[in-house]
Amino acid sequence: MIQFDAVHKRFPNGTTAVHDLSLEMPEGGVTVLVGSSGCGKTTTLRMVNRMVDPTSGTIRVGGRDVLEQDAAELRRSIGYVIQQSGLFPHRTVLDNIATVPLLLGWGRRKARARAGELLETVGLTAEAGKRYPHQLSGGQQQRVGVARALAADPPVLLMDEPFGAVDPVVRTQLQDELLRLQKELSKTIVFVTHDVDEAVRLGDRIAIFRTGGHLVQCAAPAELLARPADDFVADFLGAERGLKLLSLTTLADVPQAPAPEGGTWELVLDEARRPQAWRTEDAEIPVRPLRDTDSLLAALNESIASPTALVARVDADGVLTGVTSRAEIHEHAGETHSAHSTAGAAV
Amino acid sequence: MSIDWSWIGDHTDDLTTLTLSHLQAALSAVFFGLLISLPLAVVAHRIRPLRGLLLGLSNVLFTIPSIAIFVLLLPVSGLTRTTTVIGLTIYTLVVLLRNTVEGLDSVPAKTKEAAKAMGTRPFRTLLTVELPLALPVIMAGVRIATVMSISLVSVATYIGDGGLGQLFTDGFQRNYPTPVIVGVALTLLLALVADALLVALQYVLTPWTHRKQRAA
Numbered sequence: 001m002i003q004f005d006a007v008h009k010r011f012p013n014g015t016t017a018v019h020d021l022s023l024e025m026p027e028g029g030v031t032v033l034v035g036s037s038g039c040g041k042t043t044t045l046r047m048v049n050r051m052v053d054p055t056s057g058t059i060r061v062g063g064r065d066v067l068e069q070d071a072a073e074l075r076r077s078i079g080y081v082i083q084q085s086g087l088f089p090h091r092t093v094l095d096n097i098a099t100v101p102l103l104l105g106w107g108r109r110k111a112r113a114r115a116g117e118l119l120e121t122v123g124l125t126a127e128a129g130k131r132y133p134h135q136l137s138g139g140q141q142q143r144v145g146v147a148r149a150l151a152a153d154p155p156v157l158l159m160d161e162p163f164g165a166v167d168p169v170v171r172t173q174l175q176d177e178l179l180r181l182q183k184e185l186s187k188t189i190v191f192v193t194h195d196v197d198e199a200v201r202l203g204d205r206i207a208i209f210r211t212g213g214h215l216v217q218c219a220a221p222a223e224l225l226a227r228p229a230d231d232f233v234a235d236f237l238g239a240e241r242g243l244k245l246l247s248l249t250t251l252a253d254v255p256q257a258p259a260p261e262g263g264t265w266e267l268v269l270d271e272a273r274r275p276q277a278w279r280t281e282d283a284e285i286p287v288r289p290l291r292d293t294d295s296l297l298a299a300l301n302e303s304i305a306s307p308t309a310l311v312a313r314v315d316a317d318g319v320l321t322g323v324t325s326r327a328e329i330h331e332h333a334g335e336t337h338s339a340h341s342t343a344g345a346a347v
Numbered sequence: 348m349s350i351d352w353s354w355i356g357d358h359t360d361d362l363t364t365l366t367l368s369h370l371q372a373a374l375s376a377v378f379f380g381l382l383i384s385l386p387l388a389v390v391a392h393r394i395r396p397l398r399g400l401l402l403g404l405s406n407v408l409f410t411i412p413s414i415a416i417f418v419l420l421l422p423v424s425g426l427t428r429t430t431t432v433i434g435l436t437i438y439t440l441v442v443l444l445r446n447t448v449e450g451l452d453s454v455p456a457k458t459k460e461a462a463k464a465m466g467t468r469p470f471r472t473l474l475t476v477e478l479p480l481a482l483p484v485i486m487a488g489v490r491i492a493t494v495m496s497i498s499l500v501s502v503a504t505y506i507g508d509g510g511l512g513q514l515f516t517d518g519f520q521r522n523y524p525t526p527v528i529v530g531v532a533l534t535l536l537l538a539l540v541a542d543a544l545l546v547a548l549q550y551v552l553t554p555w556t557h558r559k560q561r562a563a
Contacts, residue, residue, distance in 0.1 A: 051464055076466030086461030090479045090555045099465050132555040148465075 001027045002048060002156065002188060007057030009043055009213070017043040018213035021057070025205070027155075028186040031218075032203035034193055035236070040213030041192045045158050048190060049078045061156060076100050079149030079157040079187070083164045086145065087133040093144050094119070094129035100152040111151075118147040123177060139170035146178070150185070159191045163198070175201055196237055200225070200244050208233050222248050226340030242337055246297040249336045251290055254299070254329060256313045256322030265308045273319045275312040283307075289314040296336060299329045351525040366533055369510025370541075372503070373496035375432045380439030380492055388447030389473065402445060409441040413502045421506070431503040438499060439492040446488025450481030483556060486549040490542055497538045501530075511537075 002025040009018040018040040025031040033041035046052040047059055050071040059066045066074055087096050094115045101111035119129050122143040133141055142162060149157055163171045175198065182189065193199055199206045200221045207218040210232055217229040225245040228234040237244065259267050267287070268276045275289045289312040290299055302311045303326035310323040355362070391398040411419075416434045424430040454477050462472045478485075501512025509516075514530030517523075550557065 049464060072466045072468050075464055080464040082457070082461060082464070084457065086457045088458060088461070088476060103466050132558050135558055
């Protein structure tokens, strides 16, 4: 667990980057720090591994005050991923990943062997290990950055806008990968971003900062979206925050009915009973079937696009299980929202 | 003006000795120049106020005429190889210092920051991150310093040294062109070979600079 207790950071030029911050980042969870630039989120992150030291207050990682530890040794015990990866251009990918193990004195063989394992963990080939960073794509470089941070198996990972410089498609992939890795590894992750959608996707807790280094609200994503503490938070989350809330709820609890027989539109299935399209005599509209793990937001979107206002539901193999109507989804969406808005929970 | 080929044949041993002596003087100068420049460049790179002072000083030293430097050094080290090497070393400083500082400046802040955040201590960062990344710019300086030194060694003929430069005085005094032409040719050859070897050395030392982008 990472604990901030009454932490202040004022820079020599007089600007206050972080103002009286008390915050707990739970063990094994992802805490996302969001806010516009200059709100102190990056400074907060950098105080965890002493890249910046606080002016006053204490920061504890795993119960130990960071200021009482040797800075270099502390940093080796905490994984760090930065934007545009910050890889060493003169070292091969494998040697980049082996950086911290080598600093810890593992020896070259063991460090490289570990780096080899991590290549696989982050979805890169062994061949990529022999290349230099500039020979990889932006997304691949970012994966190497994550592998490098994980090399010495640190309990804590600091990620400073790690996916800020890659295109949206790759970013979504990297986010998925991170979620998958986190399921396996359960690291305590501090993640800085200015992208609300990214925060909602990745965070177990989201801390919203306001210019001047004030923490405004720290809560689970659903709670934050349903009950923003003030107008600043509501504005920051954006006008579609209700929809974002729907992105956090899955379709699993929404009832389904058998697919309609007859009618103007017919649901076309292939031999394996996988939905293909809605068809009338003169038109055919492709259908995007949804699984129980898909979000209510995706269902809402699909129901709007569907000519019958029905969403086709499938099992894990893509086989039709039933349909759900737009009305049903609407109703469920409304219930979800009111449930979150009224549920009593402490910040 | 014609070349007396038989003179060359009669003097191969002398020419070999002079060439090696010439090369040794030039390389010593570059070696000591690097030895002095590297720490000074690190200081100039890290401590901004000293940067202008050190670079300015090396510029001023460079403007002193070479013969004057040798004359000034005579009371200190006399008519020796030491005087030659000291004089040449002073000239290498201007390029070596400047290029090393610029090389260190060229290391991306992000990379240094990453090294620090991984838990690398400053001295190790210098040795394993900053200097390797500065190497292409430093090597450019080493190449200039080497070629410059090879051409300057001849000036030390005035203090009784000068490697291949001795062939020039010999030829002028006897109004006999062959040694002069041979001296010029060997100096040129030496400079070209030394430069080519340095290019090869840099190629070996900086493999990351010449791998093609994103092989498929």
